[in-house]
Amino acid sequence: MPSQPIKVYYYPVSPPCRSVLLTARLLGLKVELVLINIMEGEQKSPEFIKMNPQHTVPTIDDNGFILWESRAIMAYLVNAYGKDDALYPNDPQQRAIVDQRLYFDFSFLQKSLELYWPMVNGKEYNEEKGEKLKEAVGWLNSMLEGRQFVAGDKLSIADITTVVTMSNLDSFGFDYSSYGNIKPWFERTVKELEPYGYVEINKSYADKLASMIKKE
Ligand SMILES: N[C@@H](CCC(=O)N[C@@H](CS)C(=O)NCC(=O)O)C(=O)O
Incomplete structure (x- = not known):
């Protein structure tokens, strides 16, 4: 398990954010949700762009490891924290x-x-x-x-x-x-x-x- 909760920058209506949140729940991961209101343009703030130049949610910060693209995030979470490979097989x-x-x-x-x-x-x-x-x-x-x-x-x-x-x-x-x-x-x-x-x-x-x- 991560030493600190993984930060998930998200907007709840966003489908890829929902996929990542479901994956985190299935894995029993503690996450810190950080709401980015994309309808108000918050993803274009200089701080967010510095982290993710593509300015998309979901983006995660796992103790300094930054990743975006929901499917890459889901695979990473299973690889890093899954108790087994059931959700993303090693074979x-x-x-x-x-x-x-x-x-x-x-x-x-x-x-x-x-x-x-x-x-x-x-x-x-x-x-x-x-x-x-x-x-x-x-x-x-x-x-x-x-x-x-x-x-x-x-x-x-x-x-x-x-x-x-x-x-x-x-x-x-x-x-x-x-x-x-x-x-x-x-x-x-x-x-x-x-x-x-x-x-x-x-x-x-x-x-x-x-x-x-x-x-x-
Ligand atoms: N392929 C990306 C799509 C990410 C994406 O386009 N997210 C939208 C919300 S559903 C977003 O952040 N839009 C704001 C923007 O592009 O500025 C993924 O699966 O994570």
């Missing part, structure tokens, strides 16, 4: 599948925010982006064939990022009922994460993000 091939799912979520599924975020600012639903998203959700559905979790039979950090993305979609009203493998995986993953603050850390803020869109 090269198993880890490669987890990495593939992490990159898939980052490159395709999570792009869904490019569909929904402009709607917060009053833009129309974009059909072309909507079709691309449906295709990506279809790929996720195929990857889940014969698997309990996205990368195999155990929960991994790839399930955490993916469930955060998919919960946003769920709250936005995306209908994934026709993708037969997704609902059971989603429910299974939520059940695993519920004892670790799933509703408080993730679901409530996915709903909040969606309400920002519906308000427009």
Whole structure:
């Protein structure tokens, strides 16, 4: 365990922040939360830029070790503090599948925010982006064939990022009922994460993000 609590610079509505907080909870890590109100531009302060020139949350400070990019942070936390490698396996091939799912979520599924975020600012639903998203959700559905979790039979950090993305979609009203493998995986993953603050850390803020869109 770290000698001092790890500082997590975060904004609660931010999906990647939610993924990091869920991972920290699963690992039983003590964290010191530092709220950065990105809606007020606090991430552009000289102090924050000095630490993270890319000015993004989440960013962590683990006793002087600074890291940003949620998926890199999640992998680091498991590598450094996991009691075992269950969430991010050491086996090269198993880890490669987890990495593939992490990159898939980052490159395709999570792009869904490019569909929904402009709607917060009053833009129309974009059909072309909507079709691309449906295709990506279809790929996720195929990857889940014969698997309990996205990368195999155990929960991994790839399930955490993916469930955060998919919960946003769920709250936005995306209908994934026709993708037969997704609902059971989603429910299974939520059940695993519920004892670790799933509703408080993730679901409530996915709903909040969606309400920002519906308000427009
Ligand atoms: N790929 C990054 C995305 C980080 C990111 O873009 N965070 C947003 C909030 S969701 C942010 O900090 N925006 C403020 C800014 O870019 O100035 C991750 O997964 O950590």
